[in-house]
Amino acid sequence: MRDGRLRTTSLRLRTVVAILVLLAVLLTALVVAVEAVLGARLTAQVEDRLRDRASAAAALVGVLDASDLADRLSAQGLSVRIVEPDGAAVEAGPSPEQLRKGPADPTGLPGPAARSSAAPSTTGTSDSAGDTITSSSVHEDDGVLTLRSDLEDGTRITLTAGTRDVQETLTQLGWVMGGASAAFLGVAVVGVVLVVRRSLRPLDEMTAAARSITAGDRGRRLRPSRTDTEIGRVALALDEMLDAVEGAEAQAVAAEERVRAFLSDAAHELRTPIAGVRAAADTLVRNGPDDPETNELLAVHVVRQADRAARLVDDMLTMARLDRGIALDRHRTDLVDWLDTEAERLRIRLPGVELHVEVPEHPVDADVDPDRLAQVLGNLVDNAARATGGTGTVWLRLSVGPEGARLRVEDDGPGIPAADRERVFDRLVRLEDARDTRSGGAGLGLPIARGIAVAHGGSLAHGGDGELGGAVFDVRLPASATVPAGARPRAGVLLA
Template identity: 35%
Template sequence: MTAVARSDGPGARDLARPSRWSLRTKLVAVVVGLFLVVTVATAALTVLLLRNSLTGQLDRDVTTAVLRASGDRAGPGPGGGGPGRPLPGGGDSLTLTLSDGAVTSRVEHDRSVEALTDDQVAQLEAASLGSTPRTVDITGLGDYRLAALRRPDGDTVIAGLPTSGVTYAVGEYATLVTSSTAIGLVLVTVGGLWLVRRNLTPLDRVAHTATQVSRLKLDEGDVALAQRVPASDTDPRTEVGQVGLALNGLLDNVEGALRARHESEQRVRQFVADASHELRTPLASIRGYAELSRRERDPVPASVTHALGRVESEALRMQGLVEDLLLLARLDAGRPLERQPVDLTRLVVDAVGDAHAASPAHSWHLDLPDEPVEVVGDQARLHQVVANLLANARAHTPEGTRVTTSLRRADEGVRLSVVDDGPGIPDALRPNVFQRFTRGDNSRNRAAGSTGLGLSIVEAVTTSHGGRVELSSTPGVTRFTVILPAD
């Protein structure tokens, strides 16, 4: 068996987490970061090289000074710099000659001899100096680069130069480099922001076009996608141009697909409308002939009477289906509805009374406000909305189910709710409950046939009135809520 390692630790989660920085901020941060890294590294290396160079020059001058003090006249002038050349240590030199432990010569400062204290001499003796210059911190004098040399007569000569000059030169250069880096950081940040913003402006225009398209309503109707990325932002030689060109191609493809979808929907709607309209006449004729045959005075066999009754019943059912399809086709075509004041309170009372007459085994209840509730709309269509909701509760719940119809005014308009305590709508059916020809399964205990268009008509009529339909369903509580504008 092969073990597979998983990277589920905190580090992996951090890498997978998307960054909240914008592309503009990332680019500027990268530019500034690279500038700081390169500048700081270069400055540090330059300061280090300068210090080493000045220290090396100081060591050469110290070596020359100790040779001169020991009696070797082959070297250059004082300090090793030749006549008139200042010492890199600042011009002050230290020369000390020890003979059998006794000091025979002291320190020289600006060509004036000053005596060293016993502690300072002891500090120099304890330093164990050799021919290679070393830095010694002399109390009261500061840091000196010192070297020692034993003469043939047995005396020891110690000579040195102060490091203050080197320290001062290196400090001045470091200050200059720090100031230059700070100024450069400001210039790079401001210039980077300007350059990045200027070069990302075409990408902003592409994003603006995509945002405009994302706000369009594309799920229905004839959709015209007039938005396109400008030609100046579709240069395939640039990355932004490639994005703009790809977005324009995508919009062309989507527009063609939406146009084809709309044309197909129009053909289907036209066919449904034409077929429904053409079927109304033959269905009415079938019902008429069935009724006429049942009224025949001559004896008719019982089987024929039953068959004619079934023909009339199915013709009536088909006529209802045709009427529903024709209504949906008219709503899809955008035909205007009547606009007049409608007393919803009276309409709900009448619809609940009809439902009680149709199914006395259900428990029908009303929850209405004291004052009548009116809206502006098509009374016949609104009555159909309430009747369909009540018929849905009657057809898909068992006998004895409590169905409560309530009406309320709210800030958003008028809320009409139909609530039952039946078994509820299955989770798989709930997302498609308002689609056409959607029927409930056995869990809703269908007691009568259903065309699957009732709730589709509820949603279509409500939408045509400028409202919406909401559904919430759990076992024991199923609520359909129709929200209509108050005026």
């Protein structure tokens, strides 16, 4: 698929053709193998026959006259040539050319023996009764098989037999097996088509299910009975893909709804400071510069509302950066010193809050962005200050566990109901007790704090019921806390 396209040739056709081609190749190889083995076997039988006749003739040399011996051998359908030690030659039976073409008469018997006139023949019997074969050779040539045997007394016997019957037998066998193979392939075509159609039926079911899902039946699934087969794995993968697509669709719809709600809430939140600024500006225009006290109050109101709008815009921009993936300036930081420093800044900014800090007696090193982490801490403490009316008690506790560092922020305010402990991390969400616009909160502090914690690879969640009875938030950082050798002990608790 170099062009990136999926080949869509009929799977049934490809499977049927592949199987039939394989069967045809196998049947052809079978026919060739059978003919080769049978041909070799029949030729070997002819050769064994010639050797038996040559052995029998060798035993009769010296017992029978050469002409009589040739007649007896040729009577068995062989071409015979006997050359005696004195050079006299006797030939009997059909010639090799006749053996190639087959017998000349219907009986297939050879003609009378012909005696060569090259030398006189010796008649009568010999004192020796038979002889032995010293050497022999076999030669096959275009339908005839020739065996040449040399005897001890110098006699040479040449026997030739035709192999035309062998060729005809192999030809007939080839036609029979070819016809049977063709018939077998014809039956195989029907059988393979039926079997392949039945075997690929699950693909038709998958296609029907996919079209049904496309038509609107989003909850339909294949649910294969077995997942260890090819069809089962494909069906399972399709079900998993559909689950992921359905989940992504639901998430996209939910995200769209959240975006719409966020825009609506943001517009509502921005409307209040803008309306305040507009009302103050109208009052200034109507009253003119004659009332300095009123003008000063209105100017202060304008500054406050503008500051509130600016904070809201900054928070919205921070949320947008978190959505895109905020860049962190990470470096090795001792969380104990960092928390001491940030606590002093918070005491100066929130003088009415009684702030306590509890840290371990050894340094806690972590790879963090201290400025962004300070933003998380500031948002949590500001949230606690608003919950306690700016005069409550807040504890900051730093601890180290196997999974990293944990920073707990706890206040003695009214706390958060269990049903709302996760909802407070949604954007622009404020509980009913925090709806007062004078509190300065717009419902973005906790979502921003959680986003920064997640960007560090950690988490931010409500810590359950605390000792002070108020809200408890746990910031967890997946940092490998270390205790340098020879570190000086630190005070376990620092009070405001």
